[in-house]
Amino acid sequence: MRADLPSGYEQVSPHHFRERVGRYYDEFAVGEIIEHRPGRTVTEMDNVSMSSLSMNDSPLHLDAAYCAQTQWGRPLVSSLVTLSIVSGMAARSISGNAIANLGWENIRLPSPVFAGDTLYAKTEITASGIQPAGAQHTVVLEQHAHIEAYVADRWSWLTDDGRYSVVIEQYTPNSVPLYAEYEVDASNIRLLGDGQMLMEPVFAGQIVPAIGLTDEERKRLHEEGRRLCAPFQAMGYRGIIATTPI
Numbered sequence: 001m002r003a004d005l006p007s008g009y010e011q012v013s014p015h016h017f018r019e020r021v022g023r024y025y026d027e028f029a030v031g032e033i034i035e036h037r038p039g040r041t042v043t044e045m046d047n048v049s050m051s052s053l054s055m056n057d058s059p060l061h062l063d064a065a066y067c068a069q070t071q072w073g074r075p076l077v078s079s080l081v082t083l084s085i086v087s088g089m090a091a092r093s094i095s096g097n098a099i100a101n102l103g104w105e106n107i108r109l110p111s112p113v114f115a116g117d118t119l120y121a122k123t124e125i126t127a128s129g130i131q132p133a134g135a136q137h138t139v140v141l142e143q144h145a146h147i148e149a150y151v152a153d154r155w156s157w158l159t160d161d162g163r164y165s166v167v168i169e170q171y172t173p174n175s176v177p178l179y180a181e182y183e184v185d186a187s188n189i190r191l192l193g194d195g196q197m198l199m200e201p202v203f204a205g206q207i208v209p210a211i212g213l214t215d216e217e218r219k220r221l222h223e224e225g226r227r228l229c230a231p232f233q234a235m236g237y238r239g240i241i242a243t244t245p246i
Contacts, residue, residue, distance in 0.1 A: 008020055008092075008093075020096070021091065021092050021096030021097070022091065022092065022093070022094065022095055022096020022097035022098065023093065023094070023096075023097065024097055028125050029125060030125050030126065030127060031124075031125065032124070032125045033122060033123070033124045033125075034090075034093050034094070034122060034123045034124075034125075035120070035121075035122045036089045036090050036092070036093060036120065036121045036122060036123065037120070039089075039118045039119055039120040040085050040089065040118065040119050041116065041117070041118045041119075042077050042081060042082075042085070042113060042114075042115055042116070042117050042118070042119060043115055043116075044075075044115040046077070046081050046085075046115075047061055047062075047075065047077045047078055047081055047115060048061075048062065050078050050080050050081045050084070051078050054078070054080055056078055056080070060072075060075065060076050061075055061076055061077070061078045062075065063075070072112060072114075074114060074115075075114070075115070076112050076113070076114065077112075077113040077114060077115060077117070079109050079113075081113070082109070082113050082119065083104075083107065085119050086119060086121045089119070089120075089121045090121055090123050093123070094123050177196060177244050178194070178195075178196050178210055178213070178221055178244055179194060179195055179196065179242050179243065179244050180193075180194045180221050180222055180224075180225035180226075180242070180243050180244075181193055181194070181240065181241070181242045181243075182225060182226065182229050182240070182241050182242075182243070183239075183240055184229055184232060184233045184237055184238060184239060184240075184241055185233075185238055186233075186238070189226050189229045189230065189233060191222055191225075191226070192240070194210055194218065194221055194222065195209050195210050196209075196210045196211065224243070225243035228241075228243045229241050229243065
């Protein structure tokens with residue numbers, strides 16, 4: 001098998017290649033920028049079809065006579081068309097191997113789109129993290145300064161109702177997810193237990209006793225987990241934290 005296989009293909013046998021949609025987690029690197037091609041020229045049919053499918057009967061999208069009297073002078077393409085095309089355009093490079101889309105944030109529409117316009121998209125990898133089944137939040141952090149910045153940026157959900165579970169991840173591809181769970185209050189970081197994530201059946205999301213840990217490895221797991229909890233305690237967090245530091 002070729003070691004220099006270009007991205008986007010897998011080798012089935014010598015001289016036999018198969019196109020692959022999407023990349024896997026460990027193939028992404030923070031800071032990468034990916035331009036998606038080909039572009040897509042939007043048509044009137046795209047606009048009418050999406051407006052009808054989504055039951056959006058705003059005259060801004062469907063009524064040319066009405067739109068002729070507006071500042072635009074012609075129908076605006078529904079923002080659902082723009083979002084769908086741009087999201088789909090990225091699937092081949094970004095999300096083709098994903099098992100779920102967890103959501104969108106900070107969607108902005110700074111300029112109108114009209115039939116005949118051509119859309120292009122690019123993706124920047126700004127952060128990475130693993131979302132274990134059942135976890136409410138996942139944080140990928142290596143240093144206390146990063147933790148403090150993250151907590152400051154997301155203080156609202158950490159203090160909502162006084163208690164939220166937080167999962168801190170330092171992920172190594174193909175590793176077994178080992179967890180140490182703590183209860184944090186003003187004066188103590190108390191170990192509640194440790195274990196590993198059960199992934200079979202898929203998405204079981206259960207913590208079971210860790211298999212094959214030496215005493216030294218368990219000690220390190222507990223110490224590193226407590227170290228990761230300390231900045232949260234110092235900044236006022238009170239509740240349960242599950243860490244997977246090694």
